[in-house]
Amino acid sequence: MKDSSIHEQMRQEWRDKTLFEQASRYAFSYMDGVCDRSVYPEPAAIANLDRFDEPLPVHAQPGEAVLALLNDHGGPATVAQTGGRYFGFVNGGVIPAALAARWLADAWDQSPALYVSSPIAAKLEQVCERWLRQLLDLPDDTAAGYVSGSSTATLCGLAAARHEVLNRLGWDVNANGLFGAPPIRVIVSDQAHSSVFKALALLGLGKDRIEKVPADDQGRIRGAKIPSLDERCILMLQAGNVNTGAFDAFEEICDRAAGSGAWVHADGAFGLWAKASNSRKYLLAGAEKADSWSVDGHKTLNTPYDCGIVLCRHRDALVAAMQASGDYIQTSNDRDGMMYVPEMSRRARAVDLWATLKYLGRDGVGALIDGLCDRAAQFAERLAVHQFQILNEVVFNQVLVACATPAQTRETLSAIQACGTCWCGGTMWKGEPAIRISVSSWQTTEEDVERSVDAFVRARPSPD
Numbered sequence: 001m002k003d004s005s006i007h008e009q010m011r012q013e014w015r016d017k018t019l020f021e022q023a024s025r026y027a028f029s030y031m032d033g034v035c036d037r038s039v040y041p042e043p044a045a046i047a048n049l050d051r052f053d054e055p056l057p058v059h060a061q062p063g064e065a066v067l068a069l070l071n072d073h074g075g076p077a078t079v080a081q082t083g084g085r086y087f088g089f090v091n092g093g094v095i096p097a098a099l100a101a102r103w104l105a106d107a108w109d110q111s112p113a114l115y116v117s118s119p120i121a122a123k124l125e126q127v128c129e130r131w132l133r134q135l136l137d138l139p140d141d142t143a144a145g146y147v148s149g150s151s152t153a154t155l156c157g158l159a160a161a162r163h164e165v166l167n168r169l170g171w172d173v174n175a176n177g178l179f180g181a182p183p184i185r186v187i188v189s190d191q192a193h194s195s196v197f198k199a200l201a202l203l204g205l206g207k208d209r210i211e212k213v214p215a216d217d218q219g220r221i222r223g224a225k226i227p228s229l230d231e232r233c234i235l236m237l238q239a240g241n242v243n244t245g246a247f248d249a250f251e252e253i254c255d256r257a258a259g260s261g262a263w264v265h266a267d268g269a270f271g272l273w274a275k276a277s278n279s280r281k282y283l284l285a286g287a288e289k290a291d292s293w294s295v296d297g298h299k300t301l302n303t304p305y306d307c308g309i310v311l312c313r314h315r316d317a318l319v320a321a322m323q324a325s326g327d328y329i330q331t332s333n334d335r336d337g338m339m340y341v342p343e344m345s346r347r348a349r350a351v352d353l354w355a356t357l358k359y360l361g362r363d364g365v366g367a368l369i370d371g372l373c374d375r376a377a378q379f380a381e382r383l384a385v386h387q388f389q390i391l392n393e394v395v396f397n398q399v400l401v402a403c404a405t406p407a408q409t410r411e412t413l414s415a416i417q418a419c420g421t422c423w424c425g426g427t428m429w430k431g432e433p434a435i436r437i438s439v440s441s442w443q444t445t446e447e448d449v450e451r452s453v454d455a456f457v458r459a460r461p462s463p464d
């Protein structure tokens, strides 16, 4: 049969590469401008997104036209978080070598479900697993699953916990579900990240039947208030509070849990990388004693997005919880990635992570983390000079800021969000509004901090 015109067009585009050259040109021009443009898109650029509200096209069109539309109307409406002055959420920057490796891997378009479906993806998953154990000081044979982010990583860690705790009580949750199962106790700080409550709800563990433990003034779980633990318990700890950056007291709490048979999961979405920093690893003392951990590449490690990792010291429990079967599944003695995650097909995420770790090395990860923390400390110091209140102990990359009154804080925050010089999110801290600064990109320089502090001063309304 003769090619249809769309097949002919695709063959042509695959062969002559102009489409890809065009995409690189757009990307290069974006990269050139991103440090100087408005950090948040201008209102006109956002209004212009209406351009995308069109009916589903009937006929094929040239790839160039599709890319041009995306570049011309999409690019200006992006948030410039790969520049140096975006401090929202804990959204990380992106390391050039990791981004470039991802481009290459995108051309490969691999499926890492099984070894047989992509030997290279399987190899890099395995290498990253070993490197992560070394970098994060985790026990031998700790297993890694590569997922979309920490929300899913926490879901997987808790699924492994649920499976193992019930298994030890003689109950097979995969076969029998939770109906009639021996009750599990889940113990969580009232400062746990919202994704933890989502995971508990998805797993049928109930957001409202958990035992909540109060946190201290920095958002750390109060060790003395943790109820007595036993083999029915899953205890959630946190490495990096999303507001203050504070770390729970792992050493003491994990030691207590160890004697009781409780499972400890550590949510270390952005904080777990502190292990690579000689000056900050004290924050994680004892964290290696947990049973499972979740961490993101796309936050403080600055990999491209879609890089979350679940780590579990009980390989069999994780694999059992992610149980997968099917007659056509060809397993091997090599790594089959789908055994460790909920999905079968997914991007070969380990490529970006491998490139990041290979490029930075242990020292480079340490320097990256130290840089974020040093810039956060600089922010706090400079803002205090200008009579802003710093609400947290700045131990990591997070700074919580308030003005003299809640109304002033709110006004300052909305002026900052509109100013274009930098962008910060807001939060409630101890019942009052606060501005959250999260230094999460390698791009942020001392000068970026100075310019942003000036923006804070300009944004603050005069007292009257």
Ligand SMILES: *Cc1c(COP(=O)(O)O)cnc(C)c1O
Residues within 6 Å of the ligand: 090, 148, 149, 150, 151, 152, 193, 195, 240, 241, 242, 267, 268, 269, 270, 296, 308
């Ligand atoms: C960001 C974050 C999460 C969720 O991670 P995603 O990658 O966005 O799914 C969970 N816990 C903490 C502490 C976080 O900062």
